[in-house]
Amino acid sequence: MLGLSQTTVSRALNGYPEVSDATRARVEAAARKHNYKANTRAKGLATGRAMAIAHVIPRASAHEMMNPVFADFIAGAGEIYAAAGYDMMLTMVQDRDEGRIYHELGAKRAVDGIIVHAPRKDDPRYDLLRATALPFVVHGRFSHVGDGYNWVDMNSRRAFERATSFLLDLGHRRIALLNGLEDMDFAIRRREGYCEALRRQGLVPAAELMWADEMTEFYGYDATLRMLDLRDPPTALLTSSLITALGVRRACSERGLRLGKDFSVISHDDDLSYFRNGAVVPDFTALRSPIRDHGRRAAAMLLRVIADPAATPQNELLEAEFNVGLSTGPAPLPVPSTFRAITP
Amino acid sequence: MLGLSQTTVSRALNGYPEVSDATRARVEAAARKHNYKANTRAKGLATGRAMAIAHVIPRASAHEMMNPVFADFIAGAGEIYAAAGYDMMLTMVQDRDEGRIYHELGAKRAVDGIIVHAPRKDDPRYDLLRATALPFVVHGRFSHVGDGYNWVDMNSRRAFERATSFLLDLGHRRIALLNGLEDMDFAIRRREGYCEALRRQGLVPAAELMWADEMTEFYGYDATLRMLDLRDPPTALLTSSLITALGVRRACSERGLRLGKDFSVISHDDDLSYFRNGAVVPDFTALRSPIRDHGRRAAAMLLRVIADPAATPQNELLEAEFNVGLSTGPAPLPVPSTFRAITP
DNA sequence: CCGGGCGGCCAAAGCGCTTTGACTGATCCG
DNA sequence: CGGATCAGTCAAAGCGCTTTGGCCGCCCGG
Numbered sequence: 001m002l003g004l005s006q007t008t009v010s011r012a013l014n015g016y017p018e019v020s021d022a023t024r025a026r027v028e029a030a031a032r033k034h035n036y037k038a039n040t041r042a043k044g045l046a047t048g049r050a051m052a053i054a055h056v057i058p059r060a061s062a063h064e065m066m067n068p069v070f071a072d073f074i075a076g077a078g079e080i081y082a083a084a085g086y087d088m089m090l091t092m093v094q095d096r097d098e099g100r101i102y103h104e105l106g107a108k109r110a111v112d113g114i115i116v117h118a119p120r121k122d123d124p125r126y127d128l129l130r131a132t133a134l135p136f137v138v139h140g141r142f143s144h145v146g147d148g149y150n151w152v153d154m155n156s157r158r159a160f161e162r163a164t165s166f167l168l169d170l171g172h173r174r175i176a177l178l179n180g181l182e183d184m185d186f187a188i189r190r191r192e193g194y195c196e197a198l199r200r201q202g203l204v205p206a207a208e209l210m211w212a213d214e215m216t217e218f219y220g221y222d223a224t225l226r227m228l229d230l231r232d233p234p235t236a237l238l239t240s241s242l243i244t245a246l247g248v249r250r251a252c253s254e255r256g257l258r259l260g261k262d263f264s265v266i267s268h269d270d271d272l273s274y275f276r277n278g279a280v281v282p283d284f285t286a287l288r289s290p291i292r293d294h295g296r297r298a299a300a301m302l303l304r305v306i307a308d309p310a311a312t313p314q315n316e317l318l319e320a321e322f323n324v325g326l327s328t329g330p331a332p333l334p335v336p337s338t339f340r341a342i343t344p
Numbered sequence: 345m346l347g348l349s350q351t352t353v354s355r356a357l358n359g360y361p362e363v364s365d366a367t368r369a370r371v372e373a374a375a376r377k378h379n380y381k382a383n384t385r386a387k388g389l390a391t392g393r394a395m396a397i398a399h400v401i402p403r404a405s406a407h408e409m410m411n412p413v414f415a416d417f418i419a420g421a422g423e424i425y426a427a428a429g430y431d432m433m434l435t436m437v438q439d440r441d442e443g444r445i446y447h448e449l450g451a452k453r454a455v456d457g458i459i460v461h462a463p464r465k466d467d468p469r470y471d472l473l474r475a476t477a478l479p480f481v482v483h484g485r486f487s488h489v490g491d492g493y494n495w496v497d498m499n500s501r502r503a504f505e506r507a508t509s510f511l512l513d514l515g516h517r518r519i520a521l522l523n524g525l526e527d528m529d530f531a532i533r534r535r536e537g538y539c540e541a542l543r544r545q546g547l548v549p550a551a552e553l554m555w556a557d558e559m560t561e562f563y564g565y566d567a568t569l570r571m572l573d574l575r576d577p578p579t580a581l582l583t584s585s586l587i588t589a590l591g592v593r594r595a596c597s598e599r600g601l602r603l604g605k606d607f608s609v610i611s612h613d614d615d616l617s618y619f620r621n622g623a624v625v626p627d628f629t630a631l632r633s634p635i636r637d638h639g640r641r642a643a644a645m646l647l648r649v650i651a652d653p654a655a656t657p658q659n660e661l662l663e664a665e666f667n668v669g670l671s672t673g674p675a676p677l678p679v680p681s682t683f684r685a686i687t688p
Numbered sequence: 689c690c691g692g693g694c695g696g697c698c699a700a701a702g703c704g705c706t707t708t709g710a711c712t713g714a715t716c717c718g
Numbered sequence: 719c720g721g722a723t724c725a726g727t728c729a730a731a732g733c734g735c736t737t738t739g740g741c742c743g744c745c746c747g748g
């Protein structure tokens with residue numbers, strides 16, 4: 001149309017210097033006018049770069065709970081991709097198909113890199129990913145291998161240790177943990193932090209106070225009620241999810257316990273966009289680690305790795321904020337056992 | 345490697361008949377052995393089909409609330425794509441970029457079709473989508489145009505009309521509605537259903553009982569408390585989201601109102617995988633319309649449209665289930681006004 | 689015994705781009 | 719004034735596939 005060669009048009013549109021400004025302007029105007037955009041597939045074929053990133057999300061029923069977290073993580077990652085001109089490809093995968101999926105992603109060359117979600121204990125994916133030539137970044141860590149790969153993770157251990165110590169300092173001695181499923185790497189680290197803090201105070205973690213399940217509201221409700229029925233119930237509790245904390249609050253309210261007075265709760269808070277923890281003063285004292293920010297960081301890291309594949313593995317360990325809200329307070333004075341015996 | 349032409353290998357791998365069984369077996373074996381998969385980009389270039397679907401998700405802050413719903417919808421759609429060999433491309437987009445995005449998707453030819461999320465009142469996207477040549481399916485409906493496009497939606501109007509009638513039949517007369525933001529098409533339909541049921545009973549919808557906001561837990565809590573403070577408070581309430589219903593429950597509990605006895609609640613329930621409504625007997629009486637199933641249906645519809653672009657527009661209107669749970673009961677007897685005046 | 693039909697395979701064109709290498713005319717410098 | 723330099727452009731190759739059209743040899747029927 002413009003009487004120019006393909007070469008010139010290509011150079012003009014891709015910002016190469018060997019095109020005169022006048023020509024470039026003409027080309028750009030024409031492209032805009034006719035809504036021309038280089039065909040992604042052809043471009044990818046020619047350049048060898050797909051300009052797309054794959055997110056592989058395990059869809060085993062046991063991990064459905066991860067969904068709300070994925071949504072925010074992906075929103076964060078999406079921001080980075082959009083700014084860099086990358087597309088995001090999403091693959092939901094059944095556990096048993098995982099091996100095949102990673103192989104295919106590598107072979108089909110439809111993406112330039114992979115973000116790996118929800119690493120589990122003894123996760124087989126590490127080897128699978130190594131086998132593909134594609135760069136990858138893990139959100140979380142593989143517990144069974146070193147740091148020889150790229151990851152972004154929060155310091156779960158430190159966070160839960162800190163929160164537990166906070167409760168200990170308030171005088172609590174019976175502190176419960178409502179953890180997520182412990183085949184997830186992050187859940188294991190959280191428990192370690194919790195146990196560590198207790199041990200440093202000379203306390204032994206009590207089996208009846210340590211729970212692990214999908215982080216639903218009902219789980220928080222149910223587990224709390226059961227523990228309140230123990231002979232020696234907890235006076236405080238840590239939970240791995242704000243949703244679960246809602247269940248805890250419901251259970252307490254049902255038993256007439258005031259949060260922050262009669263019973264203390266610290267929650268982990270992924271800062272999900274649609275599930276905020278109070279406004280100015282948070283309802284819940286919480287460890288906050290914005291999952292959307294994790295998404296941004298992981299995406300940015302992956303793009304860096306793609307740009308420089310020879311770089312040494314990158315690791316980002318993020319510390320959680322600790323925000324004191326209304327759900328924690330000093331341990332209530334011990335109730336005389338004679339009195340306690342009377343309560344149902 | 346096998347001494348065969350590209351042609352033969354291609355035909356063998358793609359199941360064409362003009363290849364002998366023996367040759368095909370050899371080719372397939374070699375492909376497996378060397379982890380060969382046709383390069384997506386090259387294949388796409390040659391065939392003109394991208395084998396990918398785009399999901400465009402608006403990311404305006406006002407609609408963050410949609411996130412949890414998207415996650416499940418996408419999980420459902422992903423199942424269909426995986427089975428059909430399609431990839432899923434996700435684009436988060438700021439409202440103001442929407443026009444550009446649809447143009448680009450059309451021009452770049454990186455996808456074969458689009459799923460459109462969260463249609464709003466007077467949504468400009470209808471025209472934008474028409475302008476691209478790509479087939480699309482809307483999850484929900486554009487309120488301002490006819491049915492001349494493909495959509496999958498639940499019958500929001502009918503569902504809320506039915507739920508409202510159910511409460512009316514139980515003797516409730518002051519019934520509140522905690523709706524979602526009313527620039528969303530579905531929210532408008534829900535309110536219409538609610539109003540319609542009231543009117544059929546000769547009741548006039550009361551402004552102070554009709555709320556619209558992002559469907560958070562706090563919204564449910566806060567709105568309920570405010571309404572309970574009214575001179576003539578509601579005895580029942582409809583809410584557009586299970587998360588909001590949790591807030592309603594908290595408010596009731598705080599005021600000593602028992603759900604299903606002193607106060608009735610019906611929720612809409614998207615049947616989100618990580619946010620279940622009770623187990624055997626639902627905690628909340630609810631309209632259920634599984635969002636994951638919507639995803640499956642929309643994806644399947646889009647693949648049908650892609651296969652037969654000339655087909656007339658398809659519409660799927662899904663009726664919600666109505667499950668009676670523990671949160672509804674007969675309207676409480678009116679309290680003598682002398683007594684009511686005493687309560688704060 | 690011969691011609692037509694057919695199963696099985698191949699060469700080559702083409703998909704829409706990027707990139708290499710070369711060419712041309714203008715500019716600059718000694 | 720002539721050769722070197724350089725900015726601006728182009729033709730053509732190549733990316734890894736699919737698909738068209740054609741070829742070859744075998745088998746079958748007349």
